[in-house]
Amino acid sequence: MRLQGKTAVITGGAGGIGWAAVRLFLAHGAQVVAADFNGEAGRNLIETLEESKRPQVRFIETDVSDESSVQALIESVIAEYGCIDILINNAGITRDAMLSKMTTEQWKQVIDVNLSGVYYCTKHAAPHMTARGQGKIINTSSIVGLQGNLGQTNYAAAKAGVIGMTKTWARELGYKGVCVNAVAPGFIATEMVAKMPEKVVSAMSEKVPLRRLGLPEDVAEAYLYLASDAANYVNGTVLEVNGGLNI
Ligand code: NAI
Numbered sequence: 001m002r003l004q005g006k007t008a009v010i011t012g013g014a015g016g017i018g019w020a021a022v023r024l025f026l027a028h029g030a031q032v033v034a035a036d037f038n039g040e041a042g043r044n045l046i047e048t049l050e051e052s053k054r055p056q057v058r059f060i061e062t063d064v065s066d067e068s069s070v071q072a073l074i075e076s077v078i079a080e081y082g083c084i085d086i087l088i089n090n091a092g093i094t095r096d097a098m099l100s101k102m103t104t105e106q107w108k109q110v111i112d113v114n115l116s117g118v119y120y121c122t123k124h125a126a127p128h129m130t131a132r133g134q135g136k137i138i139n140t141s142s143i144v145g146l147q148g149n150l151g152q153t154n155y156a157a158a159k160a161g162v163i164g165m166t167k168t169w170a171r172e173l174g175y176k177g178v179c180v181n182a183v184a185p186g187f188i189a190t191e192m193v194a195k196m197p198e199k200v201v202s203a204m205s206e207k208v209p210l211r212r213l214g215l216p217e218d219v220a221e222a223y224l225y226l227a228s229d230a231a232n233y234v235n236g237t238v239l240e241v242n243g244g245l246n247i
Contacts, residue, residue: 002228004029007081009073011035011064011121012091014042016190017140020216021088021223026053028224033077035062036091064091064117065109067124074124083132086227087125089118089139089162094192096151107154114158118165122180126173133177136227139166140219141184143242159184163238170236179235183222186242188214209244 008025012018013034022034026049036042039061046059060076063069077084092114095106118139129135144152145159162182169180187193187204193213205213222241225231240246 001029002224002230003086006085006227007031007033007077007083008086008088008227009033009035009077009084009121009125010088010090011062011117012140013059014038014045015091016192017185017188017216017219018088018090019045020220021090022057023049024217024220024224025086025227026056028228030056030086031081032057033073033081034059035064035073037061037063064089064121065112067120070117070120070124074121074128078128084125084128084135086136087121087129087138088223088227089121089137090223091117092140092192094152094155094195096155098151099153102153110154110158114155115161115165118162122165122169126169126178129178130173130176135173135178136231137169137173137178137180138223138226139180139182141166141182141238143184143186143240143246146184146238146240146246166238167236174235179226179231181226181231181234181236182238183219183226184238184240184242184246185219186214186240186245188216188219190216207245208242209247212243214241214243 008030010021013022014036025032042059062073095109139162141162142159144156148156166182219241222239
């Protein structure tokens with residue numbers, strides 16, 4: 001019960017990693033608001049929880065790339081719970097293409113969700129944390145933000161940008177009691193990776209010293225650590241969860 005009494009907002013809460021985080025945070029006693037673009041998936045997932053857990057979680061349909069939608073999310077959380085202890089900026093998309101084929105639309109979509117979405121959520125949640133002198137913000141970057149990747153100009157730019165924002169906010173918010181960190185997953189078995197050609201995925205797994213893709217739960221455990229009191233002196237770091245792929 002490492003998050004007993006805490007209120008956590010998890011964006012992309014209906015996706016592979018996000019839903020694993022929702023379940024883990026519930027198991028550790030948090031009140032969880034799962035925010036996701038995909039309302040139907042979110043509502044269906046909540047139905048799969050055991051009944052005793054359902055009052056602990058609320059699903060709010062949100063588009064993190066739309067500032068007014070984010071504002072409505074944060075206002076609704078504050079109205080219902082009175083505070084936000086933990087923000088997990090986990091929502092993300094891919095729109096892959098090699099540079100020569102990438103469209104401006106693909107570029108903008110990924111930047112809007114993966115970079116601006118993190119900015120909007122933090123911009124509107126952080127004042128509620130600094131006002132109380134406490135809070136944990138965890139941003140989701142990627143190994144691609146550290147290494148780049150073929151066909152992912154947009155995604156690599158956004159995920160590298162997330163690391164820049166994490167370090168900036170760790171400085172700006174740290175002395176106000178708020179810790180800001182990032183998790184950089186490697187290749188994790190979710191829808192996002194399922195969209196990639198099987199040959200590419202198995203070649204990637206071969207390169208991982210642990211010789212497997214990560215599980216959504218592997219990343220959720222990293223979120224839990226950074227969100228918990230165990231990480232109270234951890235600020236501005238990028239926790240890599242990639243089986244050793246970036247050694
Ligand atoms: P996923 O595709 O399973 O889930 C992403 C979730 O984000 C979906 O439920 C989707 O509806 C939601 N979402 C998309 N656009 C949104 C928007 N505008 N507003 C609100 N919600 C939105 O992806 P996965 O794998 O769970 O990814 C979670 C995070 O982890 C993402 O930020 C991703 O970039 C990052 N990541 C994933 C890796 C992987 O290998 N799966 C590797 C490195 C990072």
